[in-house]
Amino acid sequence: MSDAERIVIVGASLTGARAAEGARDAGFEGEILLIGDEPELPYERPPLSKDYLQGKRDDLSWVHEESFYADNRVELRTSTFVSGIDPSARTVLIEGSDPEPYDRLLLATGAEPRRIDIPGADLDGVHYLRTVADSAKLRDLFGEGARVVVVGAGWIGSEVAASAREKGCEVTVVEPQEVPLEKVLGTEIGAVYRDVHLEHGVDFKGGTGVEAFLGDGKVEKVRTTAGEVEADLVVVGIGVVPRTGLAEMAGLGLNNGVPVDAGLRTEAEGIYAAGDIANQFHAFYGERIRVEHWANARRQGFAAGRSMAGAEVVYDDLPYFYSDQYDVGMEYVGYATDWDEVVIRGDKEAREFIAFWLKDGRIQAGMNVNIWDVSDTIGELIKSGEPVDLAALADPETELATLAD
Ligand SMILES: Cc1cc2nc3c(=O)[nH]c(=O)nc-3n(C[C@H](O)[C@H](O)[C@H](O)COP(=O)(O)OP(=O)(O)OC[C@H]3O[C@@H](n4cnc5c(N)ncnc54)[C@H](O)[C@@H]3O)c2cc1C
Known part of the structure; x- marks a missing residue:
C-alpha cells in the first residue's frame, strides 16, 4: 500500500486502537483516522465488570497513552458516530461533517449487549x-x-x-x-x-x-x-450481538458477524474487519469462528492493521480469555464447542487445577484455575494436534511441557 493512501478505522476501542498500532508497525506512513463514538480515549473493558465496578480503582486501562496518537500520527476522533459507508465512493459518512475518504477501511465496531425481550424490559432499573x-x-x-x-x-x-x-x-x-x-x-x-x-x-x-x-x-x-x-x-447479561449495521449498509454479507479471511479482509475490496464483529476463517480450526474476548481484539486488531498496511498476514492465534471472580482467577486457551471428555489435573475442590476438554484424545481447550504461567504450554499441546496420554495429562507430577513433545 502506498504511503499516500489513507486508512480509516471505525470503532476506537481495543481492536481499532491496536489496528492503528499494527499499521505503523508494518511501516505504513500514510494518514490514519481512528473514529469512535465513545468520549474516552480507547480503553480496555475487562476492569468494568471487576475492580472498576467494585470501586477499587477509578482509572481506566487505556489501550495506549494519549501521547501515542500524536506520536504515531493517528488522528483520533472521539464522540463521533459513523452513520454510513459508501463503498463505491470509498467514503465513510459522519453526520454534520464531510464524508471521510479511505483507501483501506477497518470495521472495528465490536458488539453490544443482547437486549432482553420480556414484559417490563424498559423499566428503570x-x-x-x-x-x-x-x-x-x-x-x-x-x-x-x-x-x-x-x-x-x-x-x-x-x-x-x-x-x-x-x-x-x-x-x-x-x-x-x-x-x-x-x-x-x-x-x-x-x-x-x-x-x-x-x-x-x-x-x-x-x-x-x-x-x-x-x-x-x-x-x-x-x-x-x-x-x-x-x-x-x-x-x-445474556450475551452480545456484533454491531453489523455499517457492514450491512456497505452491502457486506453477514454470517454471525462480518465474514473475513485469514488476513482479516472482507469480501469488499479495501474493507477489513476485526475484533468482536469479525467472523474469521481460522487457519488452525479450518472453520469460521467469531471470538468475543480481549486477547482476540488485541492481537487480531494489530494483525488487521498490519494486513491493511500490506503485510502478509495469516491470523491463527488460538482464542484466549481470562476471568476473575472473588479469589478465583482463570485463563482459558483454545476453542471447544463439543468434547467427549474433560480431564482434570490438580485439586478441583481447592480451586487449583487445570481442566482440559478433549475430543478423540486430542486437547481442544484448557483452563487453568489459580495456577499460572501454563497457558502457552496448553496452547502448544492444542496446536500439536497429537493425542495425549490421559493419565499423564491428569497427573500434576508429569511436566505438562513433556506432553507437547
Ligand atoms: C464489562 C466487560 C468485561 C469484559 N471482560 C473480559 C475479560 O475479563 N476477558 C476477556 O477476554 N474479555 C472480556 N471482555 C470482552 C472484551 O472487552 C471485548 O472482546 C473487546 O472489548 C472487543 O473489542 P472491540 O474493539 O472489537 O469491540 P468493542 O470493545 O465493542 O469496541 C467497539 C467500539 O466501536 C464503537 N462503535 C460502534 N459502532 C460505531 C459507529 N457506527 N461509529 C463510531 N463508533 C462506533 C463502539 O462504541 C465501541 O467503542 C469484557 C467485555 C465487557 C463489556
Missing part, C-alpha cells in the same frame, strides 16, 4: 454493561444491602454477581442452564463456579427462566419460572 458509563452507573447503585438480580450466568453476569457481592449487595442470579457458564465449560466445571458463588452468598437459581420485570416505572420484582424475586436493580 434494568441495566446492561458494556461501557465505562454503564459500569460507573452500576457501581454507584451497588451498595450495602442493595437487592441485585443478575439475569444470565455467562462471563459478564458471573463477574457482575461477584462484584456486587464484593460491594455488599444481596445478589440473585437467574440462569436457564443448571450451572453458570454451562455452554462453554460443561456441567462439571460450571458447577465449580456455581459453588464459588454459593459460598459467597449468591442465591443462584439455575434451571430458571425470567418471565417479566414488574414495577411501577421502576423495576421492583423479577418474575421467574421459580417465583418472584424482589429487586432494586437488574443487570441483564
Whole structure:
C-alpha cells in the first residue's frame, strides 16, 4: 500500500486502537483516522465488570497513552458516530461533517449487549454493561444491602454477581442452564463456579427462566419460572450481538458477524474487519469462528492493521480469555464447542487445577484455575494436534511441557 493512501478505522476501542498500532508497525506512513463514538480515549473493558465496578480503582486501562496518537500520527476522533459507508465512493459518512475518504477501511465496531425481550424490559432499573458509563452507573447503585438480580450466568453476569457481592449487595442470579457458564465449560466445571458463588452468598437459581420485570416505572420484582424475586436493580447479561449495521449498509454479507479471511479482509475490496464483529476463517480450526474476548481484539486488531498496511498476514492465534471472580482467577486457551471428555489435573475442590476438554484424545481447550504461567504450554499441546496420554495429562507430577513433545 502506498504511503499516500489513507486508512480509516471505525470503532476506537481495543481492536481499532491496536489496528492503528499494527499499521505503523508494518511501516505504513500514510494518514490514519481512528473514529469512535465513545468520549474516552480507547480503553480496555475487562476492569468494568471487576475492580472498576467494585470501586477499587477509578482509572481506566487505556489501550495506549494519549501521547501515542500524536506520536504515531493517528488522528483520533472521539464522540463521533459513523452513520454510513459508501463503498463505491470509498467514503465513510459522519453526520454534520464531510464524508471521510479511505483507501483501506477497518470495521472495528465490536458488539453490544443482547437486549432482553420480556414484559417490563424498559423499566428503570434494568441495566446492561458494556461501557465505562454503564459500569460507573452500576457501581454507584451497588451498595450495602442493595437487592441485585443478575439475569444470565455467562462471563459478564458471573463477574457482575461477584462484584456486587464484593460491594455488599444481596445478589440473585437467574440462569436457564443448571450451572453458570454451562455452554462453554460443561456441567462439571460450571458447577465449580456455581459453588464459588454459593459460598459467597449468591442465591443462584439455575434451571430458571425470567418471565417479566414488574414495577411501577421502576423495576421492583423479577418474575421467574421459580417465583418472584424482589429487586432494586437488574443487570441483564445474556450475551452480545456484533454491531453489523455499517457492514450491512456497505452491502457486506453477514454470517454471525462480518465474514473475513485469514488476513482479516472482507469480501469488499479495501474493507477489513476485526475484533468482536469479525467472523474469521481460522487457519488452525479450518472453520469460521467469531471470538468475543480481549486477547482476540488485541492481537487480531494489530494483525488487521498490519494486513491493511500490506503485510502478509495469516491470523491463527488460538482464542484466549481470562476471568476473575472473588479469589478465583482463570485463563482459558483454545476453542471447544463439543468434547467427549474433560480431564482434570490438580485439586478441583481447592480451586487449583487445570481442566482440559478433549475430543478423540486430542486437547481442544484448557483452563487453568489459580495456577499460572501454563497457558502457552496448553496452547502448544492444542496446536500439536497429537493425542495425549490421559493419565499423564491428569497427573500434576508429569511436566505438562513433556506432553507437547
Ligand atoms: C464489562 C466487560 C468485561 C469484559 N471482560 C473480559 C475479560 O475479563 N476477558 C476477556 O477476554 N474479555 C472480556 N471482555 C470482552 C472484551 O472487552 C471485548 O472482546 C473487546 O472489548 C472487543 O473489542 P472491540 O474493539 O472489537 O469491540 P468493542 O470493545 O465493542 O469496541 C467497539 C467500539 O466501536 C464503537 N462503535 C460502534 N459502532 C460505531 C459507529 N457506527 N461509529 C463510531 N463508533 C462506533 C463502539 O462504541 C465501541 O467503542 C469484557 C467485555 C465487557 C463489556
